[in-house]
Amino acid sequence: NDGRGYVLRRILRRAARFARNLGMKDPCIYGIADTVANTMGHVFPELIEKREHIKRTIKAEEESFLVTLDRGIQIFESVVERIGHSTVFPGDDAFKLYDTFGFPLDLTQLMAEERGLKVDSAEFTGRMEEQRTRARDAGKVESQGVATALIREIADLPPTEFVGYGTTETPAHLGRILSGKYIYLDRTPFYVESGGQVDDSGVIEGDGFTAEVVDALRLDRKIIHEVRFVKGSPEAVREGTVTARVDAARRNDIRRNHSATHLLHEALRRVLGEHVHQQGSLVAPERLRFDFPHFGKITPDEIRAIEDMVNGKIADAIAVRTGVDMPIEEARKIPHVKMFFGDKYGDTVRVVTIDESFSVEFCGGTHVASTADIGLFKIIAESSIASGVRRIEAVTGIGLRQYIDEQIRKAAGLDERIAHLIEEQQELEKSLPGAGTGKTTFVRPSLGSLTLPSGMVDQKTVDAVEQGLHDRQSALDVLTESAADLKKELSRSRVAGAAGAIDALIAQATTVNGITVVTGQVDAPSMDELKNIGDTLRSKLRSGVGLLAAVHEDKVSLVCVVTDDLVAAKKIAAGAVVGAVAKLLGGGGGGRPHMATAGGKDAAKLPEALAQIPSIIATLTKA
Numbered sequence: 001n002d003g004r005g006y007v008l009r010r011i012l013r014r015a016a017r018f019a020r021n022l023g024m025k026d027p028c029i030y031g032i033a034d035t036v037a038n039t040m041g042h043v044f045p046e047l048i049e050k051r052e053h054i055k056r057t058i059k060a061e062e063e064s065f066l067v068t069l070d071r072g073i074q075i076f077e078s079v080v081e082r083i084g085h086s087t088v089f090p091g092d093d094a095f096k097l098y099d100t101f102g103f104p105l106d107l108t109q110l111m112a113e114e115r116g117l118k119v120d121s122a123e124f125t126g127r128m129e130e131q132r133t134r135a136r137d138a139g140k141v142e143s144q145g146v147a148t149a150l151i152r153e154i155a156d157l158p159p160t161e162f163v164g165y166g167t168t169e170t171p172a173h174l175g176r177i178l179s180g181k182y183i184y185l186d187r188t189p190f191y192v193e194s195g196g197q198v199d200d201s202g203v204i205e206g207d208g209f210t211a212e213v214v215d216a217l218r219l220d221r222k223i224i225h226e227v228r229f230v231k232g233s234p235e236a237v238r239e240g241t242v243t244a245r246v247d248a249a250r251r252n253d254i255r256r257n258h259s260a261t262h263l264l265h266e267a268l269r270r271v272l273g274e275h276v277h278q279q280g281s282l283v284a285p286e287r288l289r290f291d292f293p294h295f296g297k298i299t300p301d302e303i304r305a306i307e308d309m310v311n312g313k314i315a316d317a318i319a320v321r322t323g324v325d326m327p328i329e330e331a332r333k334i335p336h337v338k339m340f341f342g343d344k345y346g347d348t349v350r351v352v353t354i355d356e357s358f359s360v361e362f363c364g365g366t367h368v369a370s371t372a373d374i375g376l377f378k379i380i381a382e383s384s385i386a387s388g389v390r391r392i393e394a395v396t397g398i399g400l401r402q403y404i405d406e407q408i409r410k411a412a413g414l415d416e417r418i419a420h421l422i423e424e425q426q427e428l429e430k431s432l433p434g435a436g437t438g439k440t441t442f443v444r445p446s447l448g449s450l451t452l453p454s455g456m457v458d459q460k461t462v463d464a465v466e467q468g469l470h471d472r473q474s475a476l477d478v479l480t481e482s483a484a485d486l487k488k489e490l491s492r493s494r495v496a497g498a499a500g501a502i503d504a505l506i507a508q509a510t511t512v513n514g515i516t517v518v519t520g521q522v523d524a525p526s527m528d529e530l531k532n533i534g535d536t537l538r539s540k541l542r543s544g545v546g547l548l549a550a551v552h553e554d555k556v557s558l559v560c561v562v563t564d565d566l567v568a569a570k571k572i573a574a575g576a577v578v579g580a581v582a583k584l585l586g587g588g589g590g591g592r593p594h595m596a597t598a599g600g601k602d603a604a605k606l607p608e609a610l611a612q613i614p615s616i617i618a619t620l621t622k623a
Helices: 007-023 027-039 050-083 091-101 105-113 121-135 138-155 248-271 300-315 329-332 397-431 460-508 526-539 565-566 573-583 603-620
Strands: 167-180 182-185 202-207 209-219 222-231 240-246 280-283 288-293 320-327 348-354 358-360 378-384 391-394 510-512 515-521 547-554 557-562 588-590 593-601
Touching: 007 027, 007 050, 007 105, 027 050, 050 091, 091 105, 091 121, 105 121, 138 167, 138 209, 167 248, 182 547, 202 222, 240 248, 248 288, 248 300, 248 348, 248 358, 248 391, 248 397, 300 378, 320 329, 329 348, 378 397, 378 573, 397 460, 460 515, 460 526, 510 603, 515 603, 526 547, 526 557, 547 573, 547 603, 557 573, 557 603, 573 588, 573 593, 573 603, 593 603
Parallel strands: 515 547
Antiparallel strands: 167 182, 167 240, 182 222, 202 209, 202 240, 209 222, 280 288, 288 391, 320 348, 348 358, 378 391, 510 515, 547 557, 557 593, 588 593
8 A cells, every 4th residue: 555656556546436436336447548548649659558558457456446445435434423423534444444445545535525524634644653663673773773883983994895796705804893793894795685685694704713794784885794703702803804705605596596587577578568577576595586566366377488488598508798887878778678767776887688689687786607507497486465566486596406395395295194095095995884895996096206306406307296296186185085975975874874773762762741752872973973863863753852872082972853843842942951961971062943962071971861861851841
């Protein structure tokens, strides 16, 4: 409900509400786009060029808001009813409409004005500020305070020279250590987080100390390294020459993911449309993340097309070229260069080119020398993070190995569940009538083993692992369904087998106050099965009450059934009977008049409880 594009979203939501007032229940505003494009396209040619994208975007926004519009209007009306004769619409409720249902404040104000009300804007603003305050990261506030203090302490020092584009290790002059954990160097290979790329890590080594670099700050053209001492102490640090060394393996993983991000960006534009542009990114050693505007979920075919395009450029082993400190006006003239409205650039920029006909971007990050250095690129997730904004997460290098390793562990977990279901199914089949004939419906699935290769992970490995996971999940689904069918079959068999026992119990029935009473213990491993046996008893009783008990894992299950004639005459209810019996067993329960269930904790008292049933019914049916 804020940020880029929200002004347009507010206008669209206001229009959607007007359309609803006119009786429009489905998206309709997007249909006007053709008329606007035809009328104004000669002045704004992009309306013609991007007509379909504009229509899809408006329709998606309409569909999204219409889901909550009706409920939001209901809330608005309930508030109006609640405040009675007051002329002030509470700001707290306006904030709820904004935060929960996407109602911009101006829309709520418009609706309130139509009813002769005024929104308490001060209260609304207060709630907004409370939310912003809660959302602020206390650590960020603290770091801002630290930065301010550090700027004052290093004001007399010269700017730091960043040499990390060409090397991961350099001698440097340590000019100052601040607060025991912040080191200033005159030159450094450590990249400071920017443009989505995370900080480098590594060490600074000097006479008598080794310090691990855990963070880096760029303050007034100077780079400050936050460190943790692993050898020596801050007191041992003296001004002089040190060695600054970036973790080269980690940097290489970051470089792979950053160059892959550029390839992904262009592949998205070519597969999904030129409306795609970066709205946020993360370039870390183990993964990359890319946020962009798009009107709907990306299909599996589109995902594969994007992956294939990126991997095709990787396979081409394209040299990655970098133009350093290029004047911005000169850089703007480069064909196909990516720079977008709203992004801020200095007088000079760094331009990264990966095939001048494919990817040319302004970028200050670190990159591979050749696309072949990236290795395989794999998209692992695609999701929506906001209205009209999608997110892709992908891996290369070490991140890809971690992803494959995780998938193999998932496969191992599925193998264990499959083995358990196989054992369960075999035991169920042994319990079925006719099991001794050797006839079986069980077919063991054939699944190959999955292993992580020692070398580079290639597409063949990825396909094999994903297919293996798919096969295991399919086998698990089949086995789960088969086991469920066998359990139903076994239950039906037991219920049918219990018919003879039911006849015997009916033959031993007693009569209490003119009511036939049947009681007994049966073999039923579940309450559902016990209820099925109870239904059988009820159908065999012409008129009467039956209470059946079963013991499973030292717990008692009870079911009471009452025939329709006794229910209609309101002579007795199943819930009253089963509840009284359950109390004798330390339990409770209830249900409908013709059937009720209960549980008991003390199985040892079951014979005594069954013997008490005639007297319980006598008490319940006493005139």
